[in-house]
Amino acid sequence: MIEKIIEHIGIEGLIGLGGGYLLGAVPFGLLLCFMAGYGDIRKMGSGNIGATNVLRTGNKPLALATLICDSGKGAVAVLIGWMFGPAYAFGAALGSVLGHNFPVWLGFKGGKGVATTLGVLLALNWMVGLAACLTWLIMAVLFRFSSLSALVALAAAPFYAYYFGDPKQVYLIGLLALIVWIRHHQNIARLLKGEEPKIGAKKK
Numbered sequence: 501m502i503e504k505i506i507e508h509i510g511i512e513g514l515i516g517l518g519g520g521y522l523l524g525a526v527p528f529g530l531l532l533c534f535m536a537g538y539g540d541i542r543k544m545g546s547g548n549i550g551a552t553n554v555l556r557t558g559n560k561p562l563a564l565a566t567l568i569c570d571s572g573k574g575a576v577a578v579l580i581g582w583m584f585g586p587a588y589a590f591g592a593a594l595g596s597v598l599g600h601n602f603p604v605w606l607g608f609k610g611g612k613g614v615a616t617t618l619g620v621l622l623a624l625n626w627m628v629g630l631a632a633c634l635t636w637l638i639m640a641v642l643f644r645f646s647s648l649s650a651l652v653a654l655a656a657a658p659f660y661a662y663y664f665g666d667p668k669q670v671y672l673i674g675l676l677a678l679i680v681w682i683r684h685h686q687n688i689a690r691l692l693k694g695e696e697p698k699i700g701a702k703k704k
C-alpha cells in the first residue's frame with residue numbers, strides 16, 4: 501500500500517506532504533478551549549484535542565467550531581494541493597492528517613484525525629466524503645458512539661472511493677483509514693469491554 505502511494509506522490513507529493521503537515525498541525529481544539537477560558541483540553545476528559553473531547557466541556561458551539569476548523573484544515577490543505585496538481589493534493593491529504601495526529605508543537609501528541617480525514621475526503625472526492633460523513637452520522641444516531649461511527653465510516657471510505665470510480669485514491673484513503681483505526685486502539689478496547697463513553701457523556 502505504502503509503495504503504491506509513494507509511486508504516485510513523488511517529489512511533488514512530498515512538498516504537498518510538508519505543507520499539509522504544517523496546516524494540519526494547528527491544534528484548533530486546544531487553541532479554542534484556551535480562548536474560551538477552559539484551559540488545557542488535554543487535561544480534561546479523554547485528553548484528546550478533538551471535537552468529541554471538547555464537547556465534554558458542555559460547550560456545544562465550541563465543539564462545533566473545533567469540528568469545523570479541524571475538518572476545514574484538511575479540506576483547505578487538499579484544495580490548495582489541487583491547484584498545483586494531484587500529487588500535491590495527495591501529499592497534502594496525508595500530511596494534514598499526520599499533522600493533526602502528530603503535531604510537532606505538542607510533542608507529536610495530537611488528535612485522532614477523524615474530522616481532519618473527513619475534510620480531506622470531501623476535498624479529494626466530494627462523493628466519497630459525503631458518503632463517509634453520512635455513514636458517521638447514521639452510526640452516531642443509531643449507537644451514540646463517536647469512535648464506532650468513525651471506525652465504520654473510515655473503514656467504508658476506500659470502498660466508496662472504488663465504487664465512485666476513482667481507484668487511484670483507494671490506496672491513499674485506505675492508508676488514512678488505517679491511521680485513524682490505529683489512533684483508536686484504546687477506543688476499540690473500550691468498545692469491546694462495553695466501557696466506551698457515548699457522545700456528550702463526560703468521561704470518568
